[in-house]
Amino acid sequence: MESNVIYLDNNATTMVAPEVLQAMMPFFMERYGNPSSMHDFGGDVARDVENARHSVAQMLGADYDYEIVFTSGATESDNMAILGTLQYYRDKKHIITTKVEHPAVLNLCRQLEREGYSVTYVPVDREGNLDLDFLFDSVTQDTAIVSVMYANNETGVIFPVEEIGAFCKKRGIPFHVDAVQAIGKIPVDVNKIQCDLLAISGHKFHAPKGIGVLYVRRGTRMRPLLYGGHQEKARRPGTHNVPGIIGIGKAAELVMQHLANKDEVERIKRLRDKLEDGLLSQFANAHRNGNRDRRVDNTSNIGFEFIEGEAILLYLNEKGIAASSGSACSSGSLEPSHVLRAMGVPFTSAHGSIRFSLSRYTTEEEIDYTLNIMPEVVNQLLEISPYWDSKNKKGKLIGELAR
Amino acid sequence: MWEYTDKVKELYKNPKNVGEIPDADVVVEVGSIVCGDALTLYLKLDNGKIVDAKFKTFGCGSAIASSSALTEMIKGKTVEEAAKITNKDIVEFLGGLPDQKMHCSVMGQEALEKAIKKIKGQSVEDEHEDEGAIVCQCFGVSENLIRRVINENNLTTVEEVTNYTKAGGACGSCIPKIEDIIKEELNKVKEKQDAEVAAKPMSNLKRMQLVEETIQNVIRPVLLRDGGDIELIDIDGKKVYVALRGHCANCVISDVTMKNLVQEKLHEYVEHDIQVIEVK
Ligand SMILES: Cc1ncc(COP(=O)(O)O)c(C=O)c1O
Numbered sequence A: 001m002e003s004n005v006i007y008l009d010n011n012a013t014t015m016v017a018p019e020v021l022q023a024m025m026p027f028f029m030e031r032y033g034n035p036s037s038m039h040d041f042g043g044d045v046a047r048d049v050e051n052a053r054h055s056v057a058q059m060l061g062a063d064y065d066y067e068i069v070f071t072s073g074a075t076e077s078d079n080m081a082i083l084g085t086l087q088y089y090r091d092k093k094h095i096i097t098t099k100v101e102h103p104a105v106l107n108l109c110r111q112l113e114r115e116g117y118s119v120t121y122v123p124v125d126r127e128g129n130l131d132l133d134f135l136f137d138s139v140t141q142d143t144a145i146v147s148v149m150y151a152n153n154e155t156g157v158i159f160p161v162e163e164i165g166a167f168c169k170k171r172g173i174p175f176h177v178d179a180v181q182a183i184g185k186i187p188v189d190v191n192k193i194q195c196d197l198l199a200i201s202g203h204k205f206h207a208p209k210g211i212g213v214l215y216v217r218r219g220t221r222m223r224p225l226l227y228g229g230h231q232e233k234a235r236r237p238g239t240h241n242v243p244g245i246i247g248i249g250k251a252a253e254l255v256m257q258h259l260a261n262k263d264e265v266e267r268i269k270r271l272r273d274k275l276e277d278g279l280l281s282q283f284a285n286a287h288r289n290g291n292r293d294r295r296v297d298n299t300s301n302i303g304f305e306f307i308e309g310e311a312i313l314l315y316l317n318e319k320g321i322a323a324s325s326g327s328a329c330s331s332g333s334l335e336p337s338h339v340l341r342a343m344g345v346p347f348t349s350a351h352g353s354i355r356f357s358l359s360r361y362t363t364e365e366e367i368d369y370t371l372n373i374m375p376e377v378v379n380q381l382l383e384i385s386p387y388w389d390s391k392n393k394k395g396k397l398i399g400e401l402a403r
Numbered sequence B: 001m002w003e004y005t006d007k008v009k010e011l012y013k014n015p016k017n018v019g020e021i022p023d024a025d026v027v028v029e030v031g032s033i034v035c036g037d038a039l040t041l042y043l044k045l046d047n048g049k050i051v052d053a054k055f056k057t058f059g060c061g062s063a064i065a066s067s068s069a070l071t072e073m074i075k076g077k078t079v080e081e082a083a084k085i086t087n088k089d090i091v092e093f094l095g096g097l098p099d100q101k102m103h104c105s106v107m108g109q110e111a112l113e114k115a116i117k118k119i120k121g122q123s124v125e126d127e128h129e130d131e132g133a134i135v136c137q138c139f140g141v142s143e144n145l146i147r148r149v150i151n152e153n154n155l156t157t158v159e160e161v162t163n164y165t166k167a168g169g170a171c172g173s174c175i176p177k178i179e180d181i182i183k184e185e186l187n188k189v190k191e192k193q194d195a196e197v198a199a200k201p202m203s204n205l206k207r208m209q210l211v212e213e214t215i216q217n218v219i220r221p222v223l224l225r226d227g228g229d230i231e232l233i234d235i236d237g238k239k240v241y242v243a244l245r246g247h248c249a250n251c252v253i254s255d256v257t258m259k260n261l262v263q264e265k266l267h268e269y270v271e272h273d274i275q276v277i278e279v280k
C-alpha cells in the first residue's frame, strides 16, 4: 500500500496502479504531442492512443476498436448514451431504467421527466434483485431506450443484463448498460450482453480520474452531445486526454490479467466473505444488504441497527479505516440511500448501513485489523444510542420500524 | 466529508454526559430513528436547578456533539436560565456547524424546551395542538418549530429551513407550505418595521434629505440608462414636484414612468404616502 489508510472504499474510487502511472508518465513531459497533429511528434502518440483503445476493446469483448469512445468519465458516458439516443429518436418519449441507478442516470431521468419524457423506474426486491417481468411489461411503442446498471455501486448486486439485452434486441430497443461497478470485478462482454451502449469509468479500476469510455456498437444510431473537432469520429470531439487514455488502456490490460488469475479473484472474495461473516457473527444488530450470491466479489453492505452511519464512519476514520455509507448524513441529503429504500430496508438499519469495498490491493492484515476494530466502534455507539438497551444487550424499538 | 470544528470532533469522539439517570426527574425524547436522528434527555433537578443532565443520541457526529454540548451548557443552571438557551447558543458552543447540520442543534433545543415544559407542569401530551400542525410529514416537523427557527436564525430560504429542521429534505412535498410560512414570517417582519416607521412621524428636513438621496442614487440612474433624466423642483410636505428631462419628456408613457417608478421608489425608500407631481 502507498498510504497508511486502510482503504475499503474502492467502489468510490481506486488507487492508480503503479504500472498505469508508469505507462502514463512519458506522455506529460516527453511525448506531449497532440495525436491529431500532422508531425510525427504528435502523430506517434496517436499510435499509443489506438493501442489503448484496442486494449479497452479487448477487455469489453468488442468486435471493433472504433466502438470504443473515450470520454471524461462514466457520468459523461451515461449522459451521452441516453441523451444521444433520445436526440436521434426524437419522436419517442419513454425511458426505462431502475430505481437503484447511480445519480448519473437517475438525475438525468428526473430532468428528462421535467422536459416531458415519461420514465419507468423498475423496482427491486428486498435483496436488491431486479423485477425483470416488470421491466419487460413496461416496454411500449414509445420506448426510446432501456438503461440498466450491471452491478449496483452500494450493494454490489448484479442485474441480469444478458436477459435484458436479448429482450431489447428482439424488440429493437436501444439498450445501455452502466457497467462502472462490474468492470474489473467480473468479465464484461458486450456481445454476451448484446447491448448497444456500455459505460465504464477509469478511476474505478485503477486508472486515473477523469477518463471514461462509452462503448457504442457499430451501427448504433445516436447524436453527439458536443460539437467541435473530428476526434473520436466526431462522436466526442475535444483534444484527447492522452495520459488518461494511455492509463485506462494499461488498466484494461491489468484487468484482463487479474480476471485470468483465478487465485487472485478468489482471494478478494475470500477476504470480503471473511469480513462480512466476521461482522455478521459478531454483532446481533448487523445484517447484510443485498443478495449474498448474485453480487460482485469485492462489495459488502452491512446494516447496523440502532446506530447511525456517519457516526460509524467518523469513528472508523479515527482508526484509519476508510469506508462509506449511503446514509442520510454523509451523503448530504437527509433521506437514507435511495438504493436501500428501494429495497425496503427498514429505517432502523438503513441509516446505519456501511459499504465496505475491497480491491486487489486489499490485504488480509487490513481485513483482520478492521474486524478487530469494529466491536469497539459499534459498541461505543450502541452505548450512546437511545434505542439500545445496554443491560439486556438488545434493541428497544417497537412500532417505529414500519413505513 | 464535513468540515467539523475541533470542538465538534472532540465531542463526538469523547462525548460527555452519555447515559441515563435512573432516578431522573424529567426524561424527554425528540426525533425518531426514521428521521435519522433522535435524542433522549435525562435531567435531575434540585430546588429549581439542573444538577445533572445526561443523554442518549442516535445520529451523526454533529448530533452526538450537539447533545453533549447541550448537557454541558445546562448543568448547574437554574431552569429559568436554561430556558433562555437557543440552538444558536449550542452552535456557538461548538464553534459552528456545517449548514446542512444545523438541525442537530435544533434537536438539542427542542429537547430542552420539551423538558422545561414538563418541569413547569405544562402538559406535553397535547403537544401537537400546542405546536401547531405538522408541516413536514417525512420528518414530523411542526409549523411552530419552523416559524421559531426562521425567526431566531433570520432564515429566508427553504434550503435554510431544511438545514435547520430537515423539513423538506425528503420527498419535498411540504416545500410549498414552507415557502408560504417563510413569506408570512418575512411579511410580519416587514409589517413590524413599517409600523415602527409609521409610528414615528418623519421631520420635514429628514424627508427632504431622503427624497433627494433617493432621486439621486436610485431613480436617476435608471432614467439615465434609458436616455432620460429627472430634476427635483420642489418638496412641499409630502408632495414632491419633479420635471422629466430629455428623452423621457417626449415619451407618451412619461406619466406611467412617473407613477410607476418615481413614486414607487419614493414609497419604498422614504414614506408610503408621498405624492409625486410632474411639472411640465
Ligand atoms: C454505477 C456508477 N455509475 C456512474 C458513476 C459515475 O462515474 P464517474 O465518477 O466516472 O463520473 C459511478 C461512480 O460513482 C458509479 O458507481
Ligand code: FES
Binding pocket: B135, B136, B137, B138, B139, B167, B168, B169, B170, B171, B172, B173, B174, B175
Ligand atoms: S413532507 Fe417534508 S420532506 Fe416529505
